[in-house]
Amino acid sequence: MTTAVQVEGLFFGxxxxxxxxxxxxxxxxxxxxxxxxxxxxxxxxxxxxxxxxLPFEKGRVSLLGKDVRRISPxxxxxxxxxxxxxxxxxxxxxxxxxxxxxxxxxxxxxxGKKDREKVRQALEALGLMDFRDRPYNELxxxxxxxxxVARVLAQDPRIILLDEPLSHLDLAxxxxxxxxxxxxxxxxxxxxxVLHDPNTAVLYGDQMLFLKEGRILSxxxxxxxxxxxxxxxxxxxxxxxxxxxxxxxxxxx
Amino acid sequence: MSLKLRPxxxxxxxxxxxxxxxxxxxxxxxxxxxxxxxxxxxxxxxASADETALARSILWxxxxxxxxxxxxxxxxxxxxxxxxxxxxxxxxxxxxxxGLSSGxxxxxxxxxxxxxxxxxATAFAFGLLAxxxxxxxxxGRKGVSILALIxxxxxxxxxxxxxxxxxxxxxxxxxxxxxxxxxxxxLHNANWDKIRSAVIPMALGGIGLFLIRWRMNVIxxxxxxxxxxxxxxxxxxxxxxxxxALAASAAVAVAGIIGMVxxxxxxxxxxxxxxxxxxxxxxxxxxxGSFLLVVDTCSRTLASFEIPIGIFTTLIGGPFxxxxxxxxxFTMGEE
Numbered sequence: 001m002t003t004a005v006q007v008e009g010l011f012f013g014x015x016x017x018x019x020x021x022x023x024x025x026x027x028x029x030x031x032x033x034x035x036x037x038x039x040x041x042x043x044x045x046x047x048x049x050x051x052x053x054l055p056f057e058k059g060r061v062s063l064l065g066k067d068v069r070r071i072s073p074x075x076x077x078x079x080x081x082x083x084x085x086x087x088x089x090x091x092x093x094x095x096x097x098x099x100x101x102x103x104x105x106x107x108x109x110x111x112g113k114k115d116r117e118k119v120r121q122a123l124e125a126l127g128l129m130d131f132r133d134r135p136y137n138e139l140x141x142x143x144x145x146x147x148x149v150a151r152v153l154a155q156d157p158r159i160i161l162l163d164e165p166l167s168h169l170d171l172a173x174x175x176x177x178x179x180x181x182x183x184x185x186x187x188x189x190x191x192x193x194v195l196h197d198p199n200t201a202v203l204y205g206d207q208m209l210f211l212k213e214g215r216i217l218s219x220x221x222x223x224x225x226x227x228x229x230x231x232x233x234x235x236x237x238x239x240x241x242x243x244x245x246x247x248x249x250x251x252x253x
Numbered sequence: 254m255s256l257k258l259r260p261x262x263x264x265x266x267x268x269x270x271x272x273x274x275x276x277x278x279x280x281x282x283x284x285x286x287x288x289x290x291x292x293x294x295x296x297x298x299x300a301s302a303d304e305t306a307l308a309r310s311i312l313w314x315x316x317x318x319x320x321x322x323x324x325x326x327x328x329x330x331x332x333x334x335x336x337x338x339x340x341x342x343x344x345x346x347x348x349x350x351x352g353l354s355s356g357x358x359x360x361x362x363x364x365x366x367x368x369x370x371x372x373x374a375t376a377f378a379f380g381l382l383a384x385x386x387x388x389x390x391x392x393g394r395k396g397v398s399i400l401a402l403i404x405x406x407x408x409x410x411x412x413x414x415x416x417x418x419x420x421x422x423x424x425x426x427x428x429x430x431x432x433x434x435x436x437x438x439x440l441h442n443a444n445w446d447k448i449r450s451a452v453i454p455m456a457l458g459g460i461g462l463f464l465i466r467w468r469m470n471v472i473x474x475x476x477x478x479x480x481x482x483x484x485x486x487x488x489x490x491x492x493x494x495x496x497x498a499l500a501a502s503a504a505v506a507v508a509g510i511i512g513m514v515x516x517x518x519x520x521x522x523x524x525x526x527x528x529x530x531x532x533x534x535x536x537x538x539x540x541x542g543s544f545l546l547v548v549d550t551c552s553r554t555l556a557s558f559e560i561p562i563g564i565f566t567t568l569i570g571g572p573f574x575x576x577x578x579x580x581x582x583f584t585m586g587e588e
Contacts, residue, residue: 051481053477053480053481073480073483073484073485074483074484075483076483077481077482077483077484078483081481081482082481083481084475084477084478084481089342089473089474089475090342090343090344090399090473091339091342091344091473091523091528092527092528093470093473093474093528093529094527094529097470097528097529098474100470101470101471101474101478101482102482103482104468104471104479104482104483104484105482105483105484107467109464109465109467110467110531111467151482152481155482155483
């Protein structure tokens with residue numbers, strides 16, 4: 001199995017305050033990898049660095065073997081799509097117009113037939129066809145979140161990075177989105193997603209990564225990441241686990 | 254609220270409107286029959302000699318240039334306002350609110366006063382400088398808030414307006430008259446020279462914005478959202494700002510500051526066709542130009558004396574701005 005995202009010795013901080021202190025990780029191609037950690041542990045920052053949205057000094061990030069700092073923004077857009085956290089636009093663009101902007105790297109002046117087709121596919125995949133002509137800024141938070149996911153799909157990248165895509169979604173939409181992400185990995189895409197709930201990660205993730213104090217924390221050799229002692233350490237909170245299938249679910253202890 | 258009308262209908266307005274406007278004017282010697290006969294002359298009709306000279310002069314040297322200038326200025330200010338609102342993601346900005354107009358006015362006055370600087374280029378340079386300063390002043394750690402940008406625009410606008418007064422103060426009385434006339438925001442001394450000097454920067458600005466109109470949609474969603482889909486937001490902003498500043502400063506250089514056009518007209522355009530800039534840019538050109546032409550025609554025919562159009566538009570636009578401010582949910586820079 002090839003590596004979709006490789007991070008080596010990545011350091012990063014805001015205003016001299018170090019946040020990431022030598023992060024090393026690998027995301028296998030075609031996997032659904034979940035990045036977990038406490039609030040403020042740098043998950044979102046790490047995701048943005050991997051997406052090439054933030055410049056960094058030290059370390060290396062490769063996307064499908066290409067150094068993220070050596071590729072043009074438009075080439076990067078073909079490799080990696082990024083779902084930013086919540087966002088509220090000023091103008092009442094329709095859902096279709098918002099999703100169409102995902103095609104920006106491929107469009108010089110005006111989007112064409114192929115772009116509109118990609119948008120249609122993305123809207124269909126998320127069950128948003130009926131929302132096509134609705135003003136985006138009048139939708140609920142969850143619906144908007146799905147629209148932004150559709151925008152990433154319309155961009156048609158090989159790797160998709162999502163920052164807390166489940167926030168604002170009801171349970172039905174959470175399940176729908178997670179299944180869609182699973183389907184995407186089955187079609188060869190790589191998905192890396194920041195989540196808050198370790199149980200979702202246990203249920204859907206192929207791989208789980210834990211960020212603590214600026215480094216990736218791994219469970220001891222031969223043990224799964226869903227063990228109570230390990231997760232309690234990650235979240236600095238006593239947790240207990242319940243066996244579920246071949247893994248465990250987590251509860252407050 | 255937007256009606257989502259098809260843009261096509263708006264492209265049909267300007268030509269008939271311009272022809273109709275030729276019939277309006279204060280000259281009592283120039284009734285509709287005279288206008289018609291003078292027009293007929295163009296297509297090889299015959300008329301008596303003395304009548305022709307006067308009619309031709311009024312029609313082709315006074316009314317037509319004025320109609321064209323009103324249209325060009327309206328189109329330029331509107332399309333510039335549309336672009337700036339998308340660029341700054343702020344429905345409350347416009348050339349005159351960001352200081353662009355005052356900067357351009359100062360530049361133009363400087364050029365008129367000194368006599369050796371090129372009018373259009375100086376207006377453009379100072380217009381760009383002013384809008385750049387407003388932006389830098391408003392930029393905080395977390396981006397640019399809607400209210401901060403308006404406040405910094407007011408400050409920069411004030412500084413350039415003061416500087417303009419200084420220029421007037423230092424200018425000899427003979428040139429001063431020209432400058433004062435022009436700062437009032439007026440179209441009444443329109444002539445072919447003014448059109449010749451403004452049409453190239455206006456066309457460049459208009460065409461530039463027309464070409465990148467879809468990218469304005471991308472930029473309007475946010476910096477991070479733009480970067481995520483593979484565009485560099487800072488670079489895109491420059492490509493929007495340059496033509497927008499070019500069109501607006503060219504309008505200011507020939508017609509002075511005609512208030513509120515660049516703010517209110519883009520809103521009307523979005524209400525008519527929706528916010529998609531693929532439509533708003535061409536409709537801004539057609540509708541903005543037509544609308545200012547109507548306002549100008551009213552301002553020169555409603556009263557027995559001519560009401561300066563800048564005063565007219567500000568009287569209409571001021572209350573409109575207050576309405577927008579009240580209506581918007583982002584009054585206190587919450588974003």
